[in-house]
Amino acid sequence: MAQRTTVADRLTTVLGTVLGSAELPVRLRGWDGSIAGPPDAPVLAVRDRRALRRLLWSPGQLGLGRAYVSGEIDIEDDVFDTFSALSSVGKLSETGPMRPPTLADRLTLVRTTASLGAIGPDPAPPAEEADLGGHGLRHSRRRDAAAIAHHYDVGNDFYELVLGDSMVYSCAVWDSPDVGLDAAQEAKLDLVCRKLGLTEDSRLLDVGCGWGSMAIHAAGRYGATVVGITISEEQATLARKRVAEAGLTDRIEIRVQDYRETADGPYDAISSIGMAEHVGRARLPEYVAQLSGLLRPGGRLLNHAIAWNAGEASWSEDTFIARYVFPDGELLGLGEMVGAVEAGGLEVVDVEALRRHYALTLRAWVQRLEENWDAAVATTTEGRARVWRLYMAACALAFESGAMGVDQVLAVKPGGEQPPLRRTDWV
Structure with a gap:
């Protein structure tokens, strides 16, 4: 050699x-x-x-x-x-x-x-690494709030540069790769509204409402009355501002509230988009029971969540994504999610897999981040911008390879009107 x-x-x-x-x-x-x-x-x-x-x-x-x-x-x-x-x-x-x-x-x-003259003590981790050790038990309300703040309270300006005008931080739905990110996100929001059967008489709970995009779409396009909840202070601040700018303060209420603290049902529909990943496997039965309890008979729940595909397991605490991106986050398999929803007394009436759509979405976010790199660094830190670039690019490849998927599970609470015989109301 x-x-x-x-x-x-x-x-x-x-x-x-x-x-x-x-x-x-x-x-x-x-x-x-x-x-x-x-x-x-x-x-x-x-x-x-x-x-x-x-x-x-x-x-x-x-x-x-x-x-x-x-x-x-x-x-x-x-x-x-x-x-x-x-x-x-x-x-x-x-x-x-x-x-x-x-x-x-x-x-x-x-x-x-x-x-190479590099022997020495272990360097301190970058400041962007999460440390939730002092925030109590895993998936306690206090610790969940700290985990959410680590990921979402990094600056609304930063997220606007990455996400674009839609301010939607979940998988878009693409008719083709050429439609553009904003149109694909609008198509996703509209698909959710149609699956939930929203009308002017509907009362919607949007769990993990982010910056208010789903609430604004449901109220503005379908006339629904919406309560959006988030445990991110920064998200709630911008969501309220966007609701006011849309002239929808009479139809939308944005709360800083844990889903476990919400008690003002019944709701006709509940959307949970990109939030269940933060719940945790041990808390999943409680999550389903809580949302089921907030639905009226015949009400619909749409759970949109990333999943490990068959045979995979969630990430360990020593992986990059657990330390830098989603501390305490846990991904479940689709079968596990469907089983939990059914065990909670809800009837699953539709499942749609959107794996390839998320790969397109993540590539679009990476493109926006790289096009706005200097501005993104200026709004936060170079380290934070590097975290987002690495995790979004790596996740895009994971969705393309089939290691990860994302699924919309639509369920109905028994006792009220029946859902449509076929999917023609929302396809």
């Missing part, structure tokens, strides 16, 4: 050990300008020795993520091409958490890191 002399050559040993693959799918550029790896592969630049220390102490997804968020590792080519290449080999090609390194792997990392 030829002697490796450049920084880039030695970096290939480090990354290959972390990934568990002798054949790297990317080129590596060292901080000295040296480069090594397949000539036509996307380039990953290691700009600082601290990246090696992070990989020495956390040799996996978390160490790589921390180095990227800190700017110690950077992507020189297309973000999707780079992440796709990295996830095609070794441990990153597996779903779920990466397998821990062997003792031999750790010895290789120590020797190579030492040869």
